[in-house]
Amino acid sequence: MDFFQLRNGEMFAEDVSLARIAEEVGTPVYVYSRATLERHARVFREALEPLGRVHLAFAVKSNPNLAVLRVMRREGYGADVVSGGEMARALASGMPAEDIVFSGVGKNAREMRQGLDAGIGQFNLESEEEGVELAAIAAAQGQRARCALRVNPDIDAGTHEKISTGKADNKFGVPIDQAVAIYARLAALPGLEMRGLAMHIGSQLSDLAPLEAAFTRMGELIAELRANGHTVTHADLGGGLGVPYKAGEVFPSPAEYGAMIARVAKDWDVTFMFEPGRVIAGNAGVLLTRVVRVKRNANRTPFVIVDAAMNDLARPALYGSWHDFEAVKPRGIRMTGNIVGPICETGDTFATDRETDALEPGDLAVFRTAGAYGATMASSYNSRGFVAEVMVDGDRFAVVADRILPEEIYAAERVPEWLD
Ligand SMILES: *Cc1c(COP(=O)(O)O)cnc(C)c1O
Numbered sequence: 001m002d003f004f005q006l007r008n009g010e011m012f013a014e015d016v017s018l019a020r021i022a023e024e025v026g027t028p029v030y031v032y033s034r035a036t037l038e039r040h041a042r043v044f045r046e047a048l049e050p051l052g053r054v055h056l057a058f059a060v061k062s063n064p065n066l067a068v069l070r071v072m073r074r075e076g077y078g079a080d081v082v083s084g085g086e087m088a089r090a091l092a093s094g095m096p097a098e099d100i101v102f103s104g105v106g107k108n109a110r111e112m113r114q115g116l117d118a119g120i121g122q123f124n125l126e127s128e129e130e131g132v133e134l135a136a137i138a139a140a141q142g143q144r145a146r147c148a149l150r151v152n153p154d155i156d157a158g159t160h161e162k163i164s165t166g167k168a169d170n171k172f173g174v175p176i177d178q179a180v181a182i183y184a185r186l187a188a189l190p191g192l193e194m195r196g197l198a199m200h201i202g203s204q205l206s207d208l209a210p211l212e213a214a215f216t217r218m219g220e221l222i223a224e225l226r227a228n229g230h231t232v233t234h235a236d237l238g239g240g241l242g243v244p245y246k247a248g249e250v251f252p253s254p255a256e257y258g259a260m261i262a263r264v265a266k267d268w269d270v271t272f273m274f275e276p277g278r279v280i281a282g283n284a285g286v287l288l289t290r291v292v293r294v295k296r297n298a299n300r301t302p303f304v305i306v307d308a309a310m311n312d313l314a315r316p317a318l319y320g321s322w323h324d325f326e327a328v329k330p331r332g333i334r335m336t337g338n339i340v341g342p343i344c345e346t347g348d349t350f351a352t353d354r355e356t357d358a359l360e361p362g363d364l365a366v367f368r369t370a371g372a373y374g375a376t377m378a379s380s381y382n383s384r385g386f387v388a389e390v391m392v393d394g395d396r397f398a399v400v401a402d403r404i405l406p407e408e409i410y411a412a413e414r415v416p417e418w419l420d
Contacts, residue, residue: 001036001039001283002033002036002283002284003033003035003036003392004031004033004036004286004366004368006330009329009330010328010329011326011327011328011329011366013031013033013286013392013397014033014034014035014392014393014394014395015392015394015395016392016395016396016397018031018286018288018328018364018366019328019329019364021288021390021392021397022288022290022328022364025388025390025399025403026388026403027288027289027290027307027308027364028287028288028289028290028306028307028308028312028387029287029288029387029388029389029390029403030285030286030287030288030370030371030374030375030387030388030389030390030401031285031286031287031288031366031389031390031391031392031397032063032065032067032068032281032284032285032371032389032390032391032392032400033284033285033391033392034071034391034392034393035393035394036283036284036371037068037071037072037280037281037284037371038071038074038075040279040280040281040283040284041056041058041071041072041075041077041280042075043254043255044056044254044274044276044279044280045075045076046254047253047254047255047257047258047259048254048258048261048272048274049258050258050262051258051261051262051265051272052272053270053271053272054271054272054273054274055078055099055121055234055271055272055273055274056076056077056078056273056274056276057077057078057079057080057099057100057101057273057274057275058072058077058078058079058080058275058276058277058280058281059080059239059275059276059277059278060079060080060081060082060086060089060090060277061081061082061086061277061373061376062277062278062280062281062282062372062373062376063277063281063285063371063372063373063374063375063376064086064089064376065375065376065389065391065400065401066089066092066093066400067389067391067398067400068281068391068400069089069090069093069094069095070093070094072095072280073093073094073095077099078090078095078096078098078099078100078101078121079093079095079099079100079101080100080101080103080239080275080277081100081101081102081103081104082102082103082104083104083111084110084111084114087100087102087111087114087115087118087120088114091118097118097119097120097121098119098120098121099121100115100118100120100121100122101120101121101122101123101124101236101273101275102115102120102122102123102124103124103126103150103198103200103275104124104126105126105127105130105171105172107123107130107134109133109137112133112134112137112138112145113137113141115145116137116138116141116143116145121146122146122147122148122195122234122236122273123145123146123147123148124147124148124149124150124198124236125147125148125149125150125186126150126171126172126173126174127174128174128182128185128186131147131149131182131186131189131192132186132189134147134191134192135186135189135190135191135192136191137191138191138192139189139190139191140191143191144190144191144192144193145191145192145193146193146195147186147192147193147194147195148194148195148196148197148198148234148235148236148273149174149179149182149183149186149194149196149197149198150172150173150174150197150198150199150200150236151173151174151176151179151197151198151199151217151218151221152165152166152167152168152170152172152173152174152175152176152199153166153173153176153199153201153213153214153217153218154166154167154168154175154176155167155201155210155213155214155217156210157201157202157205157210157211157240158202158205158206158207158210159202159203159204159205159206159240159242160204160319160321162318162319163202163203163204163319164201164202165200165201165202165203166199166200166201166202166210166214172200173198173199176217176221179197179221180221180224180225180228183197183225183230184228184230187230194230194231195231195232195233195234196222196232196233196234196235196236196270197218197221197222197225197232197234197235197236198235198236198237198238198273199214199215199218199236199237199238200236200238200239200240200275201214201238201240202240203239203240203242203277203278204240204242204243204278205240205241205242205252206242206251206252207252208252208256208257208260211237211240211257211260212260212264215237215260215261215264215265216264218235218237219264219265219267219268222235222268222270232270233270233271234270234271234273235265235268235270235271235272235273236273236274236275237261237272237273237274238274238275239274239275239276239277239278239279241254241257241276241278241279242278242279243278243279243282243283243369243372244283244369245282245321245322245323245324245368245369246322246324247324254279277372277373278372278373280372281371281372282369282371282372282373283368283369283371284371285369285370285371285372285374285375286366286367286368286369286370286371287308287312287313287323287366287367287370287374287387288328288364288365288366289306289307289308289364289365289366289367290306290307290362290363290364290365291304291305291306291307291359291360291361291362291363291364291365292305292306292307292342292361293305293361294337294359294360294361301336301337301338301352301353302335302336302337302338303337303338303340304337304338304339304340304356304359305340305341305342306339306340306341306350306365307341307342308341308350308367308387309341309342309343309348309382309384310341310343310345310347310348310349310381311341311343311378311379311380311381311382311384312341312374312375312378312384312387313350313367313370313374313377313378314373314377314378314379315373315374315377316349316350316351317345317347317348317349318377322351323350323351323367323368323369323370324367324368324369325339325350325351325354325356325365325366325367325368326356326357326365326366326368327356327357327358327359327363327364327365328363328364328365328366329363329364330357331357331358333357333358334355334356334357334358335355335356335357335358335359336353336354336355336356337351337353337354337356337359338351338352338353338354339351339354339356342382343381343382343384344382350367375387375389375401380404380406380409383406383409383410384406385403385404385405385406385408385409386401386403386404387403388401388402388403389401
């Protein structure tokens with residue numbers, strides 16, 4: 001459920017008309033709903049409450065905006081980060097260091113030190129090599145890094161191949177059949193405090209069965225590690241729960257997800273950790289855009305050219321993803337159009353042969369479900385700059401990220417004098 005709805009024939013975000021935001025901030029612009037973020041954060045938390053000890057870490061990569069992180073913080077969430085930059089953001093948003101989990105296959109020495117110096121809660125190790133390096137750095141600083149070992153369960157999550165992370169040939173985690181041996185070697189290193197296991201098998205998951213299979217394997221591993229005399233106090237079950245992108249699609253609910261875990265993990269006796277991203281932020285944001293032109297070619301589907309492009313919202317170009325597209329003031333007439341941006345690539349196509357509200361030049365429209373993996377994936381391709389981000393809260397709104405102009409980006413570029 002979200003708070004982007006038609007009122008008297010016009011789309012609102014909570015109690016603010018999107019037309020007003022377009023007027024004051026310009027387009028394209030991302031618009032987030034605080035109430036929607038909070039609602040999703042609470043529904044997810046409540047679904048997991050029966051598990052007992054639970055640590056929730058919002059996946060910063062899904063939406064790293066500082067105001068969004070602040071909302072998550074207020075809801076009691078920590079952060080799952082995958083780079084030093086995300087760690088810095090999480091800290092800047094006010095998240096306590098101990099609530100930060102650091103995932104990612106390529107943590108470098110500088111980022112490891114950054115995490116140790118800040119005192120983050122947990123490093124999720126993705127390889128033995130990484131553990132050895134972190135152990136050396138921590139020991140040299142007289143510290144012990146709290147760690148979980150990320151295990152790759154070799155399970156097909158049944159999602160888009162580019163966001164599948166739990167198959168043996170994906171780069172993430174250690175192979176499940178080597179996990180016990182690697183855990184033992186890492187636990188023997190003085191710079192590490194091995195305290196558990198982690199898994200994250202993919203994103204936009206539409207089926208709980210692969211998760212259940214993965215978690216069942218994690219349960220077996222926990223038992224095996226304990227039988228070998230190891231301490232296991234934490235189990236990080238990752239993120240990945242999918243959300244509907246098309247009106248009418250049905251996904252497993254957080255409640256069903258929680259009930260499945262309660263069944264599979266009832267005897268684990270651990271602190272459960274979660275790293276949700278999309279399920280919290282996805283439907284809490286839209287990308288508001290204006291139609292530049294409607295280009296009609298005889299006997300062909302017209303092109304609805306909007307001012308947003310693949311650099312602002314990359315998912316359709318990257319993964320062929322669907323985003324519902326709706327007029328802000330629908331006229332009650334429908335049309336079929338190809339929804340495209342202005343970028344000089346055929347890939348800059350949001351939708352092909354889409355049945356949509358009839359649109360004319362100057363009309364406003366939204367791409368829905370753009371709150372996760374939207375603004376954060378933006379680039380400045382075609383020298384388009386970065387779009388502004390707005391957060392709505394009831395009947396007020398604030399710009400939570402300024403529009404960054406092309407001039408500001410090329411101000412960082414230099415022409416060496418030997419080119420004169
Ligand atoms: C991307 C990612 C997440 C979040 O995934 P969602 O599908 O957005 O919930 C969680 N954990 C890790 C390690 C990730 O890489």
